[in-house]
Amino acid sequence: MPDTIRVVDYYYTTTPDKPGEGAQQLRALRDARANLLALSAFPSQRKIQVDFVPSDPASFVAAAKAAKIKLSRPKKAFLVQGDDRVGAIHDILAKLASAKINVTAVQGISAGGGRYGAILWVDQKNVKKAATALGASTTSAPAATPPIASTAPAW
Secondary structure, three states, X not given: OOOEEEEEEEEEEEEEOOOOHHHHHHHHHHHOOOOEEEEEEEEEOOEEEEEEEEOOHHHHHHHHHHOOOOOOOOXXXXXXXXXXXXXXXXXXXXHHXXXXXXXXXXXXXXXXXXXXXXXXXXXXXHHHHHHHHHOOEOOOOOOOOOOOOOOOOOO
């Protein structure tokens, strides 16, 4: 089965770099039933930047607002899901390199069951060009039955 690559909205926030901050935010989002397709957190200027990729941006934004999580404006990233194989992410990065598009960041993970997933970011001015190079779906609405990357329960 070919990889599914789609342009997704993501939002970020910064939070203090101390124990429990991430759990507190995720608890509030879980309690509001805000499902995440991906999450990335990393140190940034003595704080932690948390990137959220929600399955339903409107309900996520409402849940974050109710939890007093201050979000960035929506930005675009690429969500990749597919059958795990040697060189899977190389193939994607090679397409972008051929199109002379720099990748800002990428995270990939084996999801088990022979599947993998990745999220990657390019400069926002290059999103359309990257989507074309990757053959990515640019629909903002989630698929009716999104590809399953894991049998783990939703966030």
